[in-house]
Amino acid sequence: MKFRDKRNNEIKEAYAIEIRDKKAYIKFVENGKQYAYYEDNIEIIKPLKEQSKREPFKIYKLKKRCYRCHKDTTIYTYIVFNDGTNENVEYPWDKKRLLKNQNIIAHLQDPSIEYYGLLVIGDDERLDALIMNHYSDRIKVKYSKTQGRSYPMNLCEHCGAQQGWYFIYHEINELIKDMKEIPFEDI
Numbered sequence: 001m002k003f004r005d006k007r008n009n010e011i012k013e014a015y016a017i018e019i020r021d022k023k024a025y026i027k028f029v030e031n032g033k034q035y036a037y038y039e040d041n042i043e044i045i046k047p048l049k050e051q052s053k054r055e056p057f058k059i060y061k062l063k064k065r066c067y068r069c070h071k072d073t074t075i076y077t078y079i080v081f082n083d084g085t086n087e088n089v090e091y092p093w094d095k096k097r098l099l100k101n102q103n104i105i106a107h108l109q110d111p112s113i114e115y116y117g118l119l120v121i122g123d124d125e126r127l128d129a130l131i132m133n134h135y136s137d138r139i140k141v142k143y144s145k146t147q148g149r150s151y152p153m154n155l156c157e158h159c160g161a162q163q164g165w166y167f168i169y170h171e172i173n174e175l176i177k178d179m180k181e182i183p184f185e186d187i
C-alpha cells in the first residue's frame, strides 16, 4: 500500500500501516523496523478501484413526458452540488447551499427557474461515465445542436428521442423549488 507524507508531499510504498492513538506505525519491509508518524501527517492512498466502488452515488429517476411522442419515460441522472465536492443533493433540499453557487446571470435572463448550483447528467465527465455504465441501453452519447457538443443523453423508452440537458436541469430546478421529492436508487 502507498501513503503520502504530507510534510514533503512524497509518496512512499509501505509494507504495513497500523493506526493507533493518533499515530501511524509504518513498516517498509516485512520484518523491518516500525516507524511512527503522526496520523495527521500522512494520507493513506487507496487504490483507484476501491475509491470509485465506495463512493456513495445516487441516481435519480424522473418521470417525464417525452416532447416527441408525449408518452411518459424515465430519465436517469445524478444531482450533485457544483461547489467542487460532487456531493449528492438530497431531500430535504438544501436550497441555501444550492443558492450559493446559483448561476445568477442565467437566472436574470430566464427567471422561470432559480438556476441552482447543481450538476446533472452531461455536466461531469466522471459521473457521466459511472451512470452510463449502469444504464448503457438507455443513455447514449449524442450530439446536441442546442449545446453544440456531444454528451450523454437519456433516450425516450418509447421512441428513442434525445432528452436534452436543459429539459432535465429545468425540471429538477422546479421540483427542488417546490420541495418535491424525487425517487432514486443507490448504486
Ligand SMILES: [Zn+2]
Binding pocket: 066, 067, 068, 069, 070, 071, 073, 156, 157, 158, 159, 160, 161
Ligand atoms: Zn418519445
